[in-house]
Amino acid sequence: MQLERVLIPRRVRGFDDGRPDAQAYDVRLDGDRVAAVSPADGPAQGMLLSALVDAHVHLDKNYTVGQVGAAQGDLFAAITRMAQARAHWSGPDLRARMTRALEDAWQSGTRAMRTHLDWNERDAPLSLGVFEALRDAWAGRIELQCVSLTPLDLFAGASAGEDIAREVARAGGVMGAFVYRNADLEPKLRRVFELARQNGLALDFHVDEGLHADANGLALIAELAVRMGMAGQVSCSHCCSLSVQPEAQAQATLAGCARAGLHLVALPTTNLYLQGAWDRTPVERGITRLREAAGHGLRGCIATDNVADGFYPYGSYDLLETFGLGVQVAHLAPATDWLDAITTSPARAMGLAWDGRIAPGCPADLVHLQARDEFELLGPTGRRRTVIRAGRPL
Structure with a gap:
């Protein structure tokens, strides 16, 4: 499964590639893990959070x-x-x-x-x-x-x-x-x-x-x-x-x-x-x-x-x-x-085993939002989501 052109908010990133907040990424899932996070061309078409x-x-x-x-x-x-x-x-x-x-x-x-x-x-x-x-x-x-x-x-x-x-x-x-x-x-x-x-x-x-x-x-x-x-x-x-x-x-x-x-x-x-x-x-x-x-x-x-x-x-x-x-x-x-x-x-x-930062190798327990920026995040359309657990959408 691949999620294309998603924003990963800086405080949820488990990596530091020096790219700006507006950078979109392609995220590839393999089984119950995130396999790869790659910079993508073009504007974001969604936002990705850890569960x-x-x-x-x-x-x-x-x-x-x-x-x-x-x-x-x-x-x-x-x-x-x-x-x-x-x-x-x-x-x-x-x-x-x-x-x-x-x-x-x-x-x-x-x-x-x-x-x-x-x-x-x-x-x-x-x-x-x-x-x-x-x-x-x-x-x-x-x-x-x-x-x-x-x-x-x-x-x-x-x-x-x-x-x-x-x-x-x-x-x-x-x-x-x-x-x-x-x-x-x-x-x-x-x-x-x-x-x-x-x-x-x-x-x-x-x-x-x-x-x-x-x-x-x-x-x-x-x-x-x-x-x-x-x-x-x-x-x-x-x-x-x-x-x-x-x-x-x-x-x-x-x-x-x-x-x-x-x-x-x-x-x-x-x-x-x-x-x-x-x-x-x-x-x-x-x-x-x-x-x-x-x-x-x-x-x-x-x-x-x-x-x-x-x-x-x-x-x-x-x-x-x-x-x-x-x-x-x-x-x-x-x-x-x-x-x-x-x-x-x-x-x-809570002392959880995973700190919630998204990076290659982390659990594929994610929330994919429609929001494309901070302003859409608080609106009902932006909060529409696909919940992904162990690499599979609910």
Whole structure:
């Protein structure tokens, strides 16, 4: 199979031939690998990306908005409603909703997903067993990872924290916590780092998911990652308060994040929906400082987060749609220069075997778009695609 005259955005290229961004290439596939990438004459007639990587989703919550209602900007109302609904979930219900999400993501061109699973007690949630079964069933199509989404204060109890960490390790998962203006924040976070280190676990935090400038969990997590020898093993999602902090404070925090090798994940759909005023047009945008992070060498990710639940009542698992929203709300231009946010950056954050860069010998897991430039990329025609997995179009 040969793909003719396609653009390969610079940040997705696994080669450096010195050619300009507008250079088109012919890409030859042989079996499940890219066999050759050759410069082509003439204008581009499409764009080629590696298959997409979604570093932050909630497969257990999705498609429940009909049960719980839309929270309309109230994060903690959404948390309360979801807790009430969770008591009535069943294994078949979870499997059906999670499978629906995976099928949507698969058709949209996603090759890997990291899902957070609500884990509010010492014992593992019902969703973990469903997740493990689906991870096996979808192996070879979508690589799945799970994160325990646990209230930070639950880790303060020694035995509860140890039980959670051991079960996450058994399941081959990542340990996580919800962090927002907690009392005694430093010792509680230090406890989570200690548990992760003892059990050989990476960490993934929901942190500073609000617009209070005094929410400083991100800065403390970065400091602890360095102090406790876990640099490069920590992801931090949301980080909304960073957007409203004074410039000097925000820049100092981002410098600390860069030193710690943190993986920063922006979630434009949910954060635009939940953050800022609802009694007037919101001024605050609720998205973290992706551009400033890049200035520190920290290339962030853009991920889906919630779909059709109380936290975000709309959406789908088409990561390109979420990317388009992120480009507009964070003024990420040129858009093609930020496609690493849904390909190579989340691949690094998730520790995937392939970093998503296209070059001879890489997997032939690709997304061929009709877009011929950065401007068509965000339109419905430009986003029309052929998803190629193991060298074959879906």
